[in-house]
Amino acid sequence: MSRQSYSTSDLSRKSGDIIAEALRHxxxxxxxxxxxxxxxxxxxxxxxxxxxxxxxxxxxxxxxSALLAEIETAIDAYAQEDDADPGKHG
Structure with missing residues (x-):
């Protein structure tokens, strides 16, 4: 479905058609x-x-708190993994 575009001048001249189209999309x-x-x-x-x-x-x-704890655990695990192998993530 392509979005149709009209100028403000078109809106003045063709308002009925544009409104009808806007009812559809x-x-x-x-x-x-x-x-x-x-x-x-x-x-x-x-x-x-x-x-x-x-x-x-x-x-x-x-x-x-449970979600925050999971995130902190994941960050700690990632940091430990990164410390063990500094070239792995970059």
Whole structure:
């Protein structure tokens, strides 16, 4: 599915056609040959918003202790392996 692109001038002249196309798939609106906007149907918009809301940023402080312990063990094992054979990882 190729994403169709229209200029802001096209949007003024062909708004009905562009809206109809945007109901089927996202449409890029350009201004001076640079992408500036994306027109998409409400279902796609809601899906994107929902997915954005489920993303979280984690920190070492918020990481479960068991996972942090596994990562620390793996790092230690990697460092010991690297110390034993300095030419192996580079």
């Amino acid at each position: 996202p449409v890029t609106i350009t201004q001076r040959n640079k992408p500036r906007l994306v027109l998409l149907n409400i279902e796609d918009y809601n899906r994107l918003r929902k997915n954005a809301e489920t993303r979280t940023v984690g920190t070492l402080e918020s990481m479960p």
